[in-house]
Amino acid sequence: MQVVIDILENELIEKYPDILGILLRDQTTQKNIFWATDNYENLGDSYKSDSEILPDLITGEKGNVIMPRVHKDKILQLSRSKEMAEVFTPSWICNAQNNLVDNSWFGKDGVFNKEILLKNGTKSWETTKEKIVFPKGKTWLDYVQDTRLEITCGEAPYLVSRYDTTTGEFIKVENRIGLLDRKLRIVNENLDSINEWLNAAETAYKSTYGFEWQxxxxxxxxxxxxxxFIENFTHKFETEPPLDYxxxxxxxxxxxxxQMDGLKGVIPNSCAAEIIEIPDFFETRTEIKKCKGCETQNIKSHNGIYCHIMDWDIEKPIKFISLLEK
Structure with missing residues (x-):
């Protein structure tokens, strides 16, 4: 893959023929994820908010339809910020907040990097060069296995930091600050066998989650x-990972x-009012029954499609909201 921030769907199709179809799949509905935004409706009926995103809608001559927010025009950025609260956080803020998580986990500050102020007044960080040392009673595998979740993740800047989402500046593998980036750094530092690396990287991915509306x-x-994943493997072994991996x-x-409405735990816009026909002596009248969960704001009472995620320990899907009971 090219070292660019916009991952081109045409390149995915050409180099990894089946991958785009997998990345478009919604595992809850067994359909494709859908647009859930009206920003593309001017392109035709297939781009309406409730339409599925199909490969032929974003490849070929339409290969630049979807692009990172930093590449979108300013008017569209402002519109999405107002309508969908779409705000992308500078990488230095993502780093500072992720550092707070690790400060707690490790029991000390500055494990992965040191936050600094550049001469031009810009906040940044300086990556630690030494191999990460783990506190007593914890191992590198404990860290890789620890669950991480980014809510309303957008382009997932807290999980992976290939580029700064506000400036578009590409970030080298060794300087990345996402929660998953940090797990992969640990894997890189502790394993030199390809098979062991692949197994540990799989563990890192299985313990990293995020959901998004659009x-x-x-x-x-x-x-x-x-x-x-591909960039880290290539950085470590100077070749691309096997296609099956x-x-x-x-x-x-x-x-x-x-894809989820984070306030309801369901597929976005899947809650609906039901029209009930009630027989009467002289005529049949109709009554509209609204979604109970939407009316009461009870996350367990929606009539929409509740989202499922995989419980990798038992390798079975579970409702996401079932985790709220634990």
């Missing part, structure tokens, strides 16, 4: 996680990075 952002997030990681991503 289909285009979701696809960008999924693509970013997949290319991050790329497909395996894509499958994991299609389960772990999913």
């Amino acid at each position: 289909g285009d952002s979701l696809l960008l997030a999924r693509e970013a996680l997949l290319i991050t 790329i497909q395996n990681i894509a499958e994991i991503i299609s389960w772990n990075i999913w």
Whole structure:
């Protein structure tokens, strides 16, 4: 893959023929993810908000339909910020907040990097060069296995940081600061066998989650996680990973990075009012029954399609909201 921030769907199709189809799959509905935004409706009926994102809609001559937010025009960025609260956080903020997670996990500051202020006033970070040392009672595998979730993830800048989502600046593998980036750094530092590396990387992906409302952002997030896998393997072994492993990681991503209304735990816009016909002596009258969950704001009472994710320990799908009971 080219070292560019916009992952081109045409290149995915050409180099990895089955991968785009996997990345477009919604594992809950067994259909494709859908647009869930009206930003593309001017392109035709197939681009309406409730339409599935199909490969032929974003490849060929339409290969530039979906692009990172930093490449979208300013008017569209502003529109999405207002309508869908789409705000992308600078990488230095993602880093600072991810550092707080690791400060707690390791029991000390500055494990992966040191936050710095550049001469031009820009905040950044300086990556630690030494191999990460783990606290007593914890191992590198514990860290890789620890569950991480980015809510309303957009293009997933807290999980993977291939580029700064506000400036578009590409970030080298060794300087990345995402939650998954950090897991992969640990894998890179501790394993030199390809098979062991692949198994540990799979574990890292299985323990990393994120959900997003809009289909285009979701696809960008999924693509970013997949290319991050390829880039890390290539960085470590100076060759690309086997195709079957790329497909395996894509499958994991299609389960772990999913389309959801985070306030309801369901597929976006899947709750609906029911029209009930009530027989009467002289005529049949209709009554509209609204979604109970939407009316009461009870996440367990929606009539929409509840999202499923994979429980990798038992290798069976579970409802996401079932985790809220634990």
